[in-house]
Amino acid sequence: MNDDLNVMDAYSRRIIRVVQEVGPAVVSISGAMVSQRGEQEGSGSGVIVAPDGYVLTNAHVVHGSRGILVGIGSGQTYEAVTVGEDHDSDLPVVRVSASGLPSARLGDSDSIQVGQAVIAIGNPLGLQTTVSAGIVSALGRSLRSMTGRLIENIIQTDAALNPGSSGGALVDTLGNLVGINTAIIQYAQGICFSIPIDTAKWVTAALIRDGKVRRGYMGLIGHPVKLGRPLANRLKQERGMLVAGIDPEGPAARAGVREGDAVISLGGKPTPDIDSIHRILTGDAVGKPMALEALRGDAFVEMNVAPVERRPED
Numbered sequence: 001m002n003d004d005l006n007v008m009d010a011y012s013r014r015i016i017r018v019v020q021e022v023g024p025a026v027v028s029i030s031g032a033m034v035s036q037r038g039e040q041e042g043s044g045s046g047v048i049v050a051p052d053g054y055v056l057t058n059a060h061v062v063h064g065s066r067g068i069l070v071g072i073g074s075g076q077t078y079e080a081v082t083v084g085e086d087h088d089s090d091l092p093v094v095r096v097s098a099s100g101l102p103s104a105r106l107g108d109s110d111s112i113q114v115g116q117a118v119i120a121i122g123n124p125l126g127l128q129t130t131v132s133a134g135i136v137s138a139l140g141r142s143l144r145s146m147t148g149r150l151i152e153n154i155i156q157t158d159a160a161l162n163p164g165s166s167g168g169a170l171v172d173t174l175g176n177l178v179g180i181n182t183a184i185i186q187y188a189q190g191i192c193f194s195i196p197i198d199t200a201k202w203v204t205a206a207l208i209r210d211g212k213v214r215r216g217y218m219g220l221i222g223h224p225v226k227l228g229r230p231l232a233n234r235l236k237q238e239r240g241m242l243v244a245g246i247d248p249e250g251p252a253a254r255a256g257v258r259e260g261d262a263v264i265s266l267g268g269k270p271t272p273d274i275d276s277i278h279r280i281l282t283g284d285a286v287g288k289p290m291a292l293e294a295l296r297g298d299a300f301v302e303m304n305v306a307p308v309e310r311r312p313e314d
Contacts, residue, residue, distance in 0.1 A: 011117075014173050018119055019131050021175040024073045024102035025049075026168055028123035029057055029080075029094070031065030045122040045168035046070065046094070047177060048103045049204065053078075053096040056200055057167030058182050059085045060146060062092055070096050073128055084207030087146045088215065090182055091200055093207045104169060107176025109155065109196035112136055120159035120181055120192070122168025134159035142275075143183060143193055150275045155179045155194040170194040206283075214283030216307030218257075219250015224273045225262050231295075239272035240264045240295060252292075255305040261294040266305070281307055 030043040044061030048054070055070060062068055068080040078096035085092035112118075116136045124130055134157050141154035157170065161184045170179035179194030206213045225242035232238045240262035246253050257263070263271045266280050267290040280290075289304045 015119055015131070015133055018171055018173060018175045019121065019129065022104055022119075022121055022169055022171050022177070023129040023131075025104040026073075026121045026123060026129060027055060028071040028128070029055075029061055029068060029167060030071070031062060031068040043164050044166045045124065045164065045181070047167070047169045047180065048072075048101050049106065049177070051099060051101050051103050053098045053101060054083070054204070054208065055080065055094045055096065056180055056204060057092060057094065058180065059087050059090045059092045061167050062094060063087070063146075068094055070094065071123070072101065084211040084213075086203050086207060086213040088149045088213070089151055089195060089199060089203050090143075090145050091180065091195060091203045091207075093204055104171070104177040105175060106197055106201065107172060107174075107178045109153075109178045109198045112139070112155070112172065112178055114139055117173050118157055118159055118178065119171050119173070120157070120161060120165065120168060120194075121171065122161065122165030122181060124162040124164030124168075130162065130165065132160040137191070141193065149278050151182075151195060151199075152279070153196050153199065154182075155196055157192050157194060159192060161192045214286060215278075215310045216281030216283070216285040217250065217310035218252040218277070218281065218305055218307050219247030220252050220257070220263075220274070220277065221245040222263070222274050227262070227295075235264060235270075237264075237270045237272055241271045241273055241277060243294075251305050251308055255292065255303040256301075257292065257294065257303060257305070258296070261296050261301070263292060263294045264300075265293045266290055281310070283309075 025048045027046045029046045046055040046057035070080045071077045080094040080096045083093040119133045138156040142150045168181045181194045183193045222241045222243045224239045243261045286309045289306045292303045292305045
């Protein structure tokens with residue numbers, strides 16, 4: 001019994017220490033949201049990731065806001081500007097004009113394991129440093145973003161999140177920031193999701209450097225289609241991506257892709273669905289010809305497609 005008490009006491013002390021270290025870097029974010037219903041007050045949480053005022057949160061927290069306000073633990077409130085938003089990952093960077101701010105230490109989300117203890121810290125509804133603890137329930141989950149693209153490698157935890165905790169911190173027991181809390185499933189207890197910090201690192205760097213994240217665009221929409229058994233065995237994949245719509249001015253159309261084609265591979269990688277194509281179309285793919293293989297009727301066709309940079313409206 002004493003051993004169990006000692007373990008629990010050590011765990012409690014560790015959580016207290018982490019909250020003391022990281023809590024000051026977790027902020028509240030509010031702003032007037034403009035929608036079809038008029039102007040409404042929106043709120044969420046954020047994490048200061050650099051002492052000179054860079055803050056990570058969720059894109060759905062700040063998108064469309066007028067006059068973003070960031071409140072820190074000392075009671076000060078700062079006006080913030082949006083450095084850039086990436087709706088495909090639900091991550092923006094906002095900045096306040098201040099220096100010497102408390103900031104979170106970035107960890108390594110690739111190193112976390114299922115069953116590992118984690119702590120969620122947020123400022124829901126302006127309630128400073130609201131803390132919950134739990135474990136990593138699963139890794140490698142996917143969530144659909146505001147744009148319809150999949151956010152990959154999502155961390156699932158059972159650390160309770162409340163409305164207004166979006167954009168808050170998920171940290172390990174050493175106080176390292178391993179995720180940005182993003183979503184809960186309503187009516188499902190203990191199912192909460194966080195964007196891994198390794199994703200946030202490169203998105204943040206791109207937004208600070210360029211104000212945007214570059215991604216490739218081919219001008220296709222489609223859905224999975226099952227391949228016949230002989231073909232599936234030959235290709236070692238069961239599905240292709242059936243082209244259901246095509247931008248007539250897009251790179252795919254210019255390369256000769258047609259509606260009804262079943263795209264089998266792009267750049268040498270299998271394409272069983274549209275999400276697999278999105279994974280291939282990173283910023284590095286822009287302007288570089290890529291081999292596209294498709295099934296057209298009973299015949300295989302090969303084309304070279306050079307993706308262009310995706311525009312916000314694409």
